[in-house]
Amino acid sequence: MNTSTVAILGCAKNCMPFIHKSVHNMCIIGSMFKDYKIIIFENDSSDGTDMFLQEIKQKQTQVSIITHPYCKNKYRYRTWCIAYGRQRCADALKSSGFNPDYVIVMDLDDVGARGNAQEVIQLMMHKNQFWDIAFPRPTYDLWALRFPGHTINFIESSHILQKLYKTKPLNELQYELKLYNKYKLELREYINNKKNYDSNSLLSVYSSFNGIAIYKYEFFKKGTYSGKNLYYSRVPNPNDRYLEECEHVNFHKSIGPCRRKIVSNAWFVR
Secondary structure, eight states: OOSSEEEEEEEESSOHHHHHHHHHHHHHHHTTSSEEEEEEEEOSOOSSHHHHHHHHHHHOTTEEEEEOTTHHHHOSSHHHHHHHHHHHHHHHHHHHSOOOSEEEEEOOSHHHHHSOHHHHHHHHHTTGGGOSEEEEOOSSOOTTOBOTTOOOOHHHHHHHHHHHHTTSOGGGOHHHHHHHHHHHHHHHHHHHOGGGBOTTSEEEOSBOOTTEEEEEHHHHTTOOOOOBOOSSOSOSSGGGSOSBOOHHHHHHHHHOSOOEEEETTOOOOO
């Protein structure tokens, strides 16, 4: 058993088909450490997720549940709402008196239910002396990924393209199409280039996620979540930018200087 402690945080909304297995996986990961605490933020569920989590809370002393109905009415955009939930979890941890060595942020939908999370965390912890934040190798979560030389917000580019397509014919949008596809090309080249990996098979990034991430708490507690488009935009004027951005990107940027690494042999199954 690991002699360190961990807090595992996650957000849930209408996850009933997966929530039982996801929480079970959280508990398995927690049992890998000397002590653990689970904090889950739930909002606006209509499928029984909220009631299930309250039942779990009564049975599991390590589990804390934060419920916020009508959150979707408070925040106009999805990422703003998610960022609020993740920040509530982070704030609850800070005020709990539990000061873990590590924090794991984990999705509770089908990814958390079907993934090989325990194996991924073991692989990351095996190299914990070489990172401050660690992520599994990206497979699907392109929006959360940013790396040296990359400045394009993939979702922003796609929305701009869709908006322009309503007023311009496709043959006049070659520049926008090129920008839209540039991110995938950059991703493929950066991830697959062996020269970018260090001697410990770790890849430096500005941000990533892919369903799970682990942080040394001394760095996690410096961060602030936001779902607003604050960084990495190709639109110079902030007033003209697409209003949403991945909350993980902003969080990792706000932490400041640290070793953010992708562990090349850790794959989170989707």
